[in-house]
Amino acid sequence: MAEILSQQQIDEMLQQLMAGNVDIENIEKEKSKKIKEYDFRSPKRFTREQLKLLNSIFDNFAWLFCLQVSSLLRVSCEMEIVAIEEQQFHEYNNALNDSVLVGNFSLLKGQHGEDKPLLVEISREISFSMIDRLLGGSGYGYNVQRDYTEIEIAILEYLFKQMANMIRNAWQNYVEVVSELIGIETNARLLQTVSPDETVAIIIFDMVLNNDLTGKMSICIPAETLESVFKVFKLKHTRQNKNISNTVDDSKRDHIFGALKTSDLVLSAYLGKTEITLKDLLNLQVGDIITLNTQIKEDPVMIEIEDVPWYQGKLGISKKNYAIKISKVLKK
Known part of the structure; x- marks a missing residue:
């Protein structure tokens, strides 16, 4: 129930307002509640625990990728996760430029069922700088406004193939997956491996090469792919917990029984x-x-x-x- 003010309190408030001691805008801001919009037409498919798991997995991936790039290009590389978002694929696709560099990977190939797609997009600045370094340049010729040539794509294909091994190694502490490069796409409008209405998880990275060149990398994982992986992870995690629980119970039983062996009985x-x-x-x-x-x-x-x-x-x-x-x- 709302508090009823006395006449004296009302008079004091009016006096403060007349004197200019009270900021009405601040009062309105304090009263207004922060409301987070929720679209019931497209409910969230990932839990907080699953997003935390993705953050841990791809933080490990970022570390592996930086090691590979630093040894391959002979430059310093820094990479960190800045956001993990859940959205529909058409929203992600519309945010990309027409000319992009996207690696199309398959996940769980031939081990846990049918292939599941995974997309990795690297910004233009980072990709052209990598090409320049791989061809013996300084890495500063990245300000290029044109499409990728077939030779440049062939050069980057080696890096994407190495990335497939990094994806597998990043997941190995949680669940065994097999990753393989299917192809490289340079036109965002031709990405048809994922349905436009499919919910996807987007992992966005900030990258810094040679201490001054900044760019981004994003990984797009469809919900169907993650559900398959999480299902395998859940089964493995449940078995491990059960085995650990049985081992702990046996240990406790042996300890209690060992203590009882010295008890005096009539x-x-x-x-x-x-x-x-x-x-x-x-x-x-x-x-x-x-x-x-x-x-x-x-x-x-x-x-x-x-x-x-x-x-x-x-x-x-x-x-x-x-x-x-x-x-x-x-x-x-």
Whole structure:
């Protein structure tokens, strides 16, 4: 329920407003709630945990890619993830220029079912600088406004093939995947490996070459591809947790049982039982004989541990002491 102001509070507020001590715009901003729009026509398909997993996987990929580029081009390379977004493929495709450099990869080829697509796009500045370095140049001839030639694509194909191995190595700590380069596309409007309405995960990287050249790389993974990978990962993770749980339970059981082995227990052997009246009990004297309900040669002796029957045995003598030889185990 809203708070009702007294007349005195109302007068004080009016005085502050007249004096200019209160900023109405700030009050409105504080009252306004931040509302995040949600489109129910295209609900989110990736959970926060899955996006965190992608961030961890492709952070490892960025590290592997920088090592490969630094050794191949002999220049410093820095790369970091700046965003992981979920959108439809036509939105991603429309944001690309007409002339692009996109590597088309297959994921899970021949191991966990049918091939699933994965796209890697490298910005024009970075790609032309790589070509210049691979041809022996300084790497500064990247300001080129033209399409890629067949020779330049053939040169970059080697790097994309190396990238396929990096993708596989980045995933190997989580799930085994097989990645292979299918082809290189330079026209964004001809990318038809993914349906326009398909939900995709976009991983965007910032790249810095030779400490001064900046550019971007983006990886586009369709939801169908990720669902296949996450399904395999979930099964593997569940099995590992189950195995770890069983191992922990066995370890705890052995530890508890080892501690119990040193516990002292009361072991009792009963030759037999009988019933007598209270009168007979009061009249018992030294030398009286009490007849039991068992026979020494025929009926076994009951052995109890903490008042629980565990064994049966036969009465005998061992080293001049009465002893019982166990003939039957009742509990295990």
